[in-house]
Every structure is written in C-alpha cells, then in structure tokens.
Amino acid sequence: MQTIVCMKWGTRYGADYVNRLWSMIRRNTRNPTRLLCYTDDARGVDPGVTCLPALEIELPEHLRWLPWRKIALWRPELPGLAPGEPALFVDLDIVITGGLDDFFTFEPDAPFCVIRNWTQVEKNIGNTTCFRFKVGAAPKIFTDMEADPVCIWQRYRNEQRYISGEIEIPMTFWPEPWCVSFKHGLMPRWPLNFLLVPRLPPDARLVAFTGKPDPDEARDGRWPAPWYKKTYKHVRRTPWIAEHWQ
Incomplete structure (x- = not known):
C-alpha cells in the first residue's frame, strides 16, 4: 500500500x-x-x-x-x-x-x-x-x-x-522533469505572458503553484495582484489545468 x-x-x-x-x-x-x-x-x-x-x-x-x-x-x-x-x-x-x-x-x-x-x-x-x-x-x-x-x-x-x-x-x-513550477518554469517571460499560454512539458508529473496564482486562477486566466503590478503579473487562460485538476 x-x-x-x-x-x-x-x-x-x-x-x-x-x-x-x-x-x-x-x-x-x-x-x-x-x-x-x-x-x-x-x-x-x-x-x-x-x-x-x-x-x-x-x-x-x-x-x-x-x-x-x-x-x-x-x-x-x-x-x-x-x-x-x-x-x-x-x-x-x-x-x-x-x-x-x-x-x-x-x-x-x-x-x-x-x-x-x-x-x-x-x-x-x-x-x-x-x-x-x-x-x-x-x-x-x-x-x-x-x-x-x-x-x-x-x-x-x-x-x-x-x-x-x-x-x-x-x-x-527527484528527477528534474518530474516536478515543475507553474510560475517559475511554465509561465512565459514578460511580455510574452500576455500573448502565450503556459505549456505543459510532456514529462511533467506534478505542477506546483507556489504563491499566486492558484490553480483555479491560472485555469481561468486570473492573477490577483495590486493594480500597480498588473503591468507584468498576467496569465493567459490555461485549459490543460482544467483537464487535469478535477
């Protein structure tokens, strides 16, 4: 077990x-x-x-x-x-x-x-x-x-x-490909994060959401942040999260 x-x-x-x-x-x-x-x-x-x-x-x-x-x-x-x-x-x-x-x-x-x-x-x-x-x-x-x-x-x-x-x-x-960070590994760098959807690597087994955004926020394309940080804290709606996080 x-x-x-x-x-x-x-x-x-x-x-x-x-x-x-x-x-x-x-x-x-x-x-x-x-x-x-x-x-x-x-x-x-x-x-x-x-x-x-x-x-x-x-x-x-x-x-x-x-x-x-x-x-x-x-x-x-x-x-x-x-x-x-x-x-x-x-x-x-x-x-x-x-x-x-x-x-x-x-x-x-x-x-x-x-x-x-x-x-x-x-x-x-x-x-x-x-x-x-x-x-x-x-x-x-x-x-x-x-x-x-x-x-x-x-x-x-x-x-x-x-x-x-x-x-x-x-x-x-752990082997490096197994565990990836959504924010530090999958998010496109600014300003591409306004244009590109974060991609899931084929070998990833676990995606960590440290800090913000949480999984539901990234899934829906929301990144809660003060107004003065909205110029760079942005995430596109990420459909693969909905596929796996259920």
Whole structure:
C-alpha cells in the first residue's frame, strides 16, 4: 500500500482541494494507494480519504498558520503510519499530470527525496511541495523547532530552507522533469505572458503553484495582484489545468 499525505488547516484551501487531490491520485496511480489528510476540519472531504486530526506543533502565533506547520511531519511518530514507513507528502495546491508510482520506487532506500528548489538551484535547497520521507527518520528537525522556533525562523525565514540546512539524513532530489513550477518554469517571460499560454512539458508529473496564482486562477486566466503590478503579473487562460485538476 502506497501512502500519500497532505495537510489542511485554516481557511485558504477547502475540502474541494482535498477531493481534487484524491481524484488526481486515483487517476495517476496503478498500485494500491491511500491518502491521509491531517486536518483541523474534515467536513466535506471525500469519505475515501482517511482524515486524522491536525498534527500538533508548538509555534508562536505569527507562524502557527504558515507552512512551518509542515515541520510536524518530522515528529518521532505519526498517527496512521508505522515507524520507518515511507510516505509521500504533497501540498494541496498542486496539479498532478502524470504517474505517481515512480515516486515510491525511485531511490527506494533514500530516507528523504525532495524537489530541487527552482529559484535556488545552486544552493542545494529542497522545495517541500512534494517529498518522500520515512516516519521518524529525522525527529531533531521537529524537536529543535519546538524548542526555539523564533530563533530558527529568524535564521531561515521559511521551513524548506530550515530543513535543507539542518536535516541530518541524506537529501536526494527527484528527477528534474518530474516536478515543475507553474510560475517559475511554465509561465512565459514578460511580455510574452500576455500573448502565450503556459505549456505543459510532456514529462511533467506534478505542477506546483507556489504563491499566486492558484490553480483555479491560472485555469481561468486570473492573477490577483495590486493594480500597480498588473503591468507584468498576467496569465493567459490555461485549459490543460482544467483537464487535469478535477
């Protein structure tokens, strides 16, 4: 059984994001696969998804609802998973466009596989939109964060830089074509973004939507931004998102 994990907290992403994710997983896996969702609100989530209470982590209020919560995945133990069990974590704001089974068989002995961050390639930083980990493999990431969250936040500013800088197990990067960034890899450069539709590479399996636009906004050709940024923040309506994100 392959296990995919997601987290849903707060109000930015509703149950529909979890349900779309589950639908995309079912279409893009051949092996038996389950989805665990750690959430503070399971209302409206497809009954095929296993919902468990949100993972506890002690954080100051200004970090409590930010991606720093993902550090809770490095707890020594996780509900619904056995110690040492591999799991694939994915963010909710992704579009799956290809097979996921290879994410479980790639470098099978590696304790931590992650995307090489698109904007900091030379700095050996992982992007935690999609990563495979083994439960309990690096608990110090979690315990150190709880012990001194403000100091760690001030030093690293975001959780993926913290993980990349402090993790004590080997970090392996996914094959580059598998995971692409919509904003940093697929969007045509200005001013061509006003004329051309972002193209989906044939080998891409997962498209990440970091920041804005979200998948529905890019699908519909909307990029929410202040008026003074509209001169360059623009995306054409992107039909292939509707094809895959359902």
